[in-house]
Amino acid sequence: MQSVHYPTLSSLLRIDSASIRSMVLIALGAVLLTASAKIQIPFYPVPMTMQTFVVLAFSMACGWKLGGLTVISYLALGAMGLPVFVGSPEKGIGLAYMLGPTGGYLLGFALAAVCAGYLAERGWDRKWYTTLTAMLIGNIVIYVPGLIWLGSLLGWDKPVLAWGLTPFLLGDLAKIILAMIALPAAWKAVDRKKSKSA
Numbered sequence: 001m002q003s004v005h006y007p008t009l010s011s012l013l014r015i016d017s018a019s020i021r022s023m024v025l026i027a028l029g030a031v032l033l034t035a036s037a038k039i040q041i042p043f044y045p046v047p048m049t050m051q052t053f054v055v056l057a058f059s060m061a062c063g064w065k066l067g068g069l070t071v072i073s074y075l076a077l078g079a080m081g082l083p084v085f086v087g088s089p090e091k092g093i094g095l096a097y098m099l100g101p102t103g104g105y106l107l108g109f110a111l112a113a114v115c116a117g118y119l120a121e122r123g124w125d126r127k128w129y130t131t132l133t134a135m136l137i138g139n140i141v142i143y144v145p146g147l148i149w150l151g152s153l154l155g156w157d158k159p160v161l162a163w164g165l166t167p168f169l170l171g172d173l174a175k176i177i178l179a180m181i182a183l184p185a186a187w188k189a190v191d192r193k194k195s196k197s198a
Contacts, residue, residue, distance in 0.1 A: 006123040009061040009186055022066060029058050029070030030077060034084040048168050049086055053175035055109045056116045056138040060125045060183060064117030071113040075106060101164075104149025108142035115141050126187050131180040139172055 015021040036050035059067025078084045081094040085106075088097055098106055116138040124130040143165060151160040 003122055005121055006126070008063040008117075008120055009125075009183075009190075010063065010066065012190060022069075025062055025066055026070045026073050029054075029062070029066075030074045030084075032058060033071070033074045034077075037084065037086045040086055048171050050175070051086075051109070052112075052139060052142055052172060053178065055113050055142070056135055056175075057179045057183065059113040059117040059138075060120035060131070060134060060179070061186075062117060063121050064114045067113035067117035068110060071110045075110065078106075101150055101153060102146075103153070105142055105146035107149070108145045111145065112138040112141040125183040128180045128184050131183050132176060135176040135179050139176070 010021070010025055013021055013025075015024065032054050033051060036054040038049075040049045055067075055071060058070065062070070074084060075098070078088070078093070079095055079098060083089040083093060085093075085097055086102065116134055119125075119130075119134040119137070124134040147160055147164050150164045151158075154160070154163075
C-alpha cells in the first residue's frame with residue numbers, strides 16, 4: 001500500500017519554474033543555516049545554536065529532497081572554506097573544522113533534514129502533535145551521530161553526554177515548541193486563504 005504524499009509549504013510559492021524555486025530555496029536555506037550558526041550560546045566543546053530549528057523546520061517546509069540538498073549545499077560551502085559554521089573562521093574552517101567535535105552533528109543535520117522532510121511529505125507538519133513527534137525524531141537523528149563522533153574523538157572516558165547532550169535539552173524543547181506552533185499555524189493560514197478564495 002502506497003503512502004499518501006502531501007504538498008509542502010514551499011510548493012505554495014508562486015514561482016513558475018520548479019528549478020528556479022528549488023535554487024532560491026536552497027540558497028535561502030544556506031543563508032538561514034549560516035545566520036543561525038552565528039546565534040549561539042558558547043558551551044564546550046559544542047556550542048548551542050538555532051541551527052537544529054532551522055534544519056528541521058526548513059526541511060519540513062520544503063520536503064526531504066530540498067531539505068537534504070540545502071544542508072548538503074551548506075556543508076559543501078563550509079568544506080570549501082567559507083566561514084559558515086559556528087565560530088568560523090576563528091576556530092578553523094573547511095574540512096579541518098568539520099572533523100572537529102561538531103562533525104557528527106553536521107552529519108546529523110543532513111540525515112535529519114531528509115527524515116523531517118519525509119515526515120512532512122506524509123502530513124506530519126499539519127498537526128501540533130505530529131509536528132512534535134517529527135521534531136523529536138529529527139533531534140534524535142542529529143544527536144546519535146553527534147554523540148558517537150564526539151565520544152570517538154574525545155574519548156568515551158570523558159563526560160560525553162554532559163558535553164554533547166544535556167546542556168542543549170532545554171533549548172531544544174523551546175525550538176520544538178516553536179515549530180509545533182509555527183508549522184500547523186502556517187497550514188491553518190493556507191486553509192483559511194483557500195476557503196476565502198473558494
